[in-house]
Amino acid sequence: MADPHDKLRREVRAFVAEAGIVARNDSWLRGYDPDFTRELGRRGWIGMTYPTEYGGGGRSNTERFVVTEELLRAGAPVTAHWTADRQIGPTILRVGTEGQRAEILPKICRGEVVVGLGLSETEAGSDLAAVRTRATAIDGGWSITGAKVWTTSAHHATHLYILARTGEGASKHEGLTEFLVDADTPGITVRPILDLVGEHHFNEVILDDVHVPDDRVLGTVGAGWKQVTEQLAFERGGVERYLSTYPVLAAMIRTVARHPDRAATERLGELAARLTALRQLGLQLAGALDQGEAPVRLAAGLKLAGTRFEKDVVETARYVLDVCEGDTEAHRLLVDGLAVVPGASIRGGSSEVLYTVISRAELPR
Ligand SMILES: Cc1cc2nc3c(=O)[nH]c(=O)nc-3n(C[C@H](O)[C@H](O)[C@H](O)COP(=O)(O)OP(=O)(O)OC[C@H]3O[C@@H](n4cnc5c(N)ncnc54)[C@H](O)[C@@H]3O)c2cc1C
Structure with missing residues (x-):
């Protein structure tokens, strides 16, 4: 059967062939190149599935599949936008406010948003609901204190996605909340962790009384577990x-x-x-x-x-x-x-x- 997206595939293939890419494995995690990312943004290949009113392409996930497939086949450096495009934009579309959509989605589409995913902690990796990072309500927002680990790209991040405990419930899956924190907020320290070949792509992130306004809560306070497990469909x-x-x-x-x-x-x-x-x-x-x-x-x-x-x-x-x-x-x-x-x-x-x-x-x- 003919590929319905053959034209798109050829366009991406021609672009990567001309781009002078030095192929590498894991180029979505180790290939940080903000210029390359912005060029993809100009071509409409970031935020492809987002509605056009937010700067997106209004296209299907199948078309996004074609573009991402061609980029990774070429080992292209796509780390700078990967996480934002793949899961943070879709999360904002699913559960975010109109203000968050209008502010953040166009920037993601232009390749200007780098997100570090602050999920894992030293005692909470597989058992994600065990996170100890805590967000406490303060006037107009939240104070977040805790430590995240293995946070890919935190040293380049414009935003940090943080899963934090905001309350207790009958089970540990209750009382979790998602935040999208501006990475330059006072109280955030990013420390490098080198991998087994000495490369720096992930980090430890320390949060010490980080003041986050209410409009940085993603979705519903306390509904973080349901939201994050749905987000994993995009991540995995x-x-x-x-x-x-x-x-x-x-x-x-x-x-x-x-x-x-x-x-x-x-x-x-x-x-x-x-x-x-x-x-x-x-x-x-x-x-x-x-x-x-x-x-x-x-x-x-x-x-x-x-x-x-x-x-x-x-x-x-x-x-x-x-x-x-x-x-x-x-x-x-x-x-x-x-x-x-x-x-x-x-x-x-x-x-x-x-x-x-x-x-x-x-x-x-
Ligand atoms: C390259 C890389 C990039 C990463 N980037 C990020 C990132 O950007 N943000 C982020 O938040 N995290 C990131 N992580 C962390 C990653 O998500 C965690 O390492 C992972 O979830 C496992 O958690 P853990 O390391 O705490 O191991 P543990 O949970 O301590 O697991 C240790 C071992 O025990 C096994 N195990 C644990 N629980 C069970 C169970 N119930 N049943 C059976 N076996 C079990 C596991 O399979 C594993 O083999 C990254 C990790 C890597 C390797």
Whole structure:
């Protein structure tokens, strides 16, 4: 069947081919390039699904799927806008105020908003409802005190999304509230955390009596748990959950084309088949988002299968580049991929936790 978005795909492909990109894995998390992001904004490729009245493209999630797929296939540097575009804009559309929509969405579409996601804490990662960061009501707003960890891009952020406890309830899932805090608010300290190869992309964020006005509450006070779990459908269900190591796969294919090897070809064939299945799942998810759904379980399934695929791509590359004499560029990408894969099945919810999300949804209540 003909691709209904073929024209769009060709446009993006032509743009990335001209852009002089040095491909890297995990380019949505490690590829911070504000100029590149703003160029994408000028081309209408950020906030594509947002309504036009807020500067968006008024297009479908399936069209966004096409654009994000082409950008990650090229290993393009898209970190600067990724989180804002993927989940903060959609959250503001779902639960935000009219004022927040009018103020923030056009800036996201222009590529001017960098968001650090302040969810995890030292005692609250998988068990997110255990957050200890507390927001206390003060005159006209809230005072937030606590500490977040592993906050990607906080050192570049214009805004910090903060999940904080604002009250107690019968269960720990009650009394949580989401905030979108201006990153230059007094009382915020960002400390770097280096990853296993010494790169700086995530951080510790200390919040010490940070005064946040009421209009920075996202959605309903106390309804943070429901809201954040819906947000995870956007966070877990995109192409970045199986294309983070695509540059390694592409390098392997080029290598095997130059140095044919039967066993290597068979392994690549298996990966190609799995990638096709993951794409179908990704498209199904984009379609569900277009219907206004928050397909939490489907997104968990995509992330679970996708991150396993990413690991297998790198494992296969160790073999293929050995038997097929891969070139320097292929080896650069393999080394880069080895640094990326350990985090893939942890960030955004570990695989063990995703099994629970999927199985709980299947069990009769
Ligand atoms: C590259 C990277 C980027 C990240 N970026 C961000 C970010 O921007 N913002 C942010 O807030 N966080 C971020 N994180 C943090 C990430 O979301 C957490 O690391 C993750 O949720 C796991 O939490 P934890 O580290 O506290 O591990 P734990 O929750 O302590 O888990 C440790 C181990 O125990 C297992 N486990 C835990 N609970 C269960 C259970 N109930 N059943 C079975 N097994 C269980 C886990 O699967 C894991 O293997 C990032 C992490 C990585 C690796």
